[in-house]
Amino acid sequence: xxxxxxxxxxxxxxxxxxxxxxxxxxxxxxxxxxxxxxxxxxxxxxxxxxxxxxxxxxxxxxxxxxxxxxxxxxxxxxxxxxxxxxxxxxxxxxxxxxxxxxxxxxxxxxxxxxxxxxxxxxxxxxxxxxxxxxxxxxxxxxxxxxxxxxxxxxxxxx
Amino acid sequence: xxxxxxxxxxxxxxxxxxxxxxxxxxxxxxxxxxxxxxxxxxxxxxxxxxxxxxxxxxxxxxxxxxxxxxxxxxxxxxxxxxxxxxxxxxxxxxxxxxxxxxxxxxxxxxxxxxxxxxxxxxxxxxxxxxxxxxxxxxxxxxxxxxxxxxxxxxxxxx
Numbered sequence: 001x002x003x004x005x006x007x008x009x010x011x012x013x014x015x016x017x018x019x020x021x022x023x024x025x026x027x028x029x030x031x032x033x034x035x036x037x038x039x040x041x042x043x044x045x046x047x048x049x050x051x052x053x054x055x056x057x058x059x060x061x062x063x064x065x066x067x068x069x070x071x072x073x074x075x076x077x078x079x080x081x082x083x084x085x086x087x088x089x090x091x092x093x094x095x096x097x098x099x100x101x102x103x104x105x106x107x108x109x110x111x112x113x114x115x116x117x118x119x120x121x122x123x124x125x126x127x128x129x130x131x132x133x134x135x136x137x138x139x140x141x142x143x144x145x146x147x148x149x150x151x152x153x154x155x156x157x158x
Numbered sequence: 159x160x161x162x163x164x165x166x167x168x169x170x171x172x173x174x175x176x177x178x179x180x181x182x183x184x185x186x187x188x189x190x191x192x193x194x195x196x197x198x199x200x201x202x203x204x205x206x207x208x209x210x211x212x213x214x215x216x217x218x219x220x221x222x223x224x225x226x227x228x229x230x231x232x233x234x235x236x237x238x239x240x241x242x243x244x245x246x247x248x249x250x251x252x253x254x255x256x257x258x259x260x261x262x263x264x265x266x267x268x269x270x271x272x273x274x275x276x277x278x279x280x281x282x283x284x285x286x287x288x289x290x291x292x293x294x295x296x297x298x299x300x301x302x303x304x305x306x307x308x309x310x311x312x313x314x315x316x
Contacts, residue, residue: 017286020297021189023304025231028186030311031179073183128175133310134303139178142303145296146181152291153188 031130032074038126043119047074050123052082053108053116056092062105064097091115189288190232196284201277205232208281210240211266211274214250220263222255249273 036047043050055071056063063071069079083106086092091112097103108116131139194205201208213229214221221229227237241264244250249270255261266274289297 016294016297016301017289018282020289020301020304021285022231023301023308024182024186024189027304027307027311028182029231030308031182034311073180073187124176127179130311131175131178131307134307136174138303138306139174141299142307143174143178143181145292145300145303146178146185148296149185149289149292149300150181150188153185153192153288 031127034130035123035126038122039119042122043115045119048072049082049086050119052079052086053091053112054120056106056108057113057116057120060107062095062097062107064100064103064105068106086112189285192288193281193284196280197277200280201273203277206230207240207244208277210237210244211249211270212278214264214266215271215274215278218265220253220255220265222258222261222263226264244270 032047035050039045039047039050051072051074052068055068065079065083068083072079083092083094087094091109092106093109094104094106097105134142190205193208197203197205197208209230209232210226213226223237223241226241230237241250241252245252249267250264251267252262252264255263292300
């Protein structure tokens with residue numbers, strides 16, 4: 001193969017990776033936009049608040065602030081600000097961490113769990129609808145490719 | 159099939175869609191985190207700024223503010239604030255829109271184009287590396303599935 005041929009091939013490969021990333025980003029962005037709209041319209045809430053409550057729902061024993069920030073899947077939210085708002089609304093509480101007196105844990109209240117369950121049900125139905133155009137078999141293939149990508153990405157030193 | 163069987167199947171299907179969405183979100187988030195780190199370390203800039211410059215680079219004739227906001231792929235950035243910062247750094251300019259006297263267009267300056275080209279080259283090499291664990295053939299399958307998802311998502315009325 002000529003040097004020019006190799007060069008072209010490398011460039012194409014680069015462009016393919018970039019195109020894949022842009023497509024991943026675009027799909028995520030389009031779905032996020034719909035979810036943001038649904039949360040605003042039906043629950044007068046935001047995606048970062050929903051995401052934060054989702055993280056707490058998975059850990060009933062509560063999370064320290066640092067760990068909570070690390071687990072958030074959507075960016076752009078100010079975690080301390082969101083915690084303050086949700087606490088004022090009675091949806092979460094701060095309690096002393098029994099394992100670390102200098103830190104506190106954030107947990108959902110009973111009312112927080114109740115509201116989150118409602119939001120989660122709606123959210124799930126939006127996602128099902130948004131992904132409904134992809135045949136189930138293809139969803140499974142996508143799932144597997146993304147699982148592989150994910151496991152590779154989590155091995156990258158940060 | 160019994161009613162219980164149907165119910166279980168529907169629930170599984172729901173969970174599968176949700177799992178796929180969370181995986182998509184997680185992969186996007188992990189890649190974004192690496193890109194944010196690279197942009198901060200090597201160019202002392204942010205992802206929303208890079209995204210904004212990328213949108214302008216694709217439209218040398220310039221974009222109105224509303225259109226620019228719509229095209230942004232990453233959320234959480236305040237577009238007017240970013241435009242102000244980039245203008246102060248001499249990387250973009252605001253000019254009168256010849257087609258609409260009440261509006262202005264935002265464009266990259268020559269310096270902005272030069273810096274963006276450098277950032278884009280680096281950015282592409284990060285993406286190639288981040289996706290390198292997925293075999294090329296699988297990348298192509300992913301690409302096609304995401305293309306289908308994207309075309310379905312853009313048909314949803316907003």
